[in-house]
Amino acid sequence: MDEHMEQGPVHGVFVVGTNRERGAAFSIREAVFIDEQGVPREDEYDAHDNDPSVTHFIAYADGTAVGTARLRPIEHEGSPAGKVERVAVLKTARSDGWGTELMKAAEAVAIDAGHSQIVLHGQTHAAAFYERLGYETVSDVFVEDGIDHIKMQKPIEAET
Structure with a gap:
């Protein structure tokens, strides 16, 4: 039994810590990206899914997995950064509000890891969501997996 479910109904965002949570996160990605958006399965999964430096997140609403994201360390403009993906x-x-909670969790982990900024490739229809969280568009529109995206970034720092 996964550690978060042992506590009874769970509500919140957690770092994936078990195979069960990982499976739930991947099921959400399949439902959203493959089934809804038509992303080819072979494009949805990549080597970063098994990279131990990548942090996967799972959101639970009253014990049911409802959201996921991943954060991977990258080098961006000469500084360590986090790249949020697969939200x-x-x-x-x-x-x-789960998208916001997932992003807050990813930002907190990135800050703890010493990253100075977060970078993401957001779908254009989600740009306003990311802008409300303080992200700025830094590219023209480009296509990934047949879907229009933009590169966005946000400086982050630990609160003092």
Whole structure:
């Protein structure tokens, strides 16, 4: 049994710590990216999914996995940065704030890791969401997996 479920109904965002949580995170990605958006399965999964330096997140609403994201360390403009990827929330939970909670969790981990900024490739339809969280568009539109994206970034620092 996964450690978060042992406590009873779970509500919040956690770092993936078990195979069960990992499977739940991947199921969410499949539902959102492969089933809803038509991303080819072979493009959805990559070597970063098994990289031990990558942090995967899972969001639970009352014990049900509803969202996921991953954060991987990169070098950006000569500084250590975090790249947020694979942010996905199930359609039934999209208006419940889980995207924001996943991003806050990723930012907190990135700060703890000493990163100075977060970078992401956001789908253009989600640009306003990321802008509300303080991200700035730094590229023209480009296509990934047949979907329009933009590169966005945000400086981050530990609160004093």
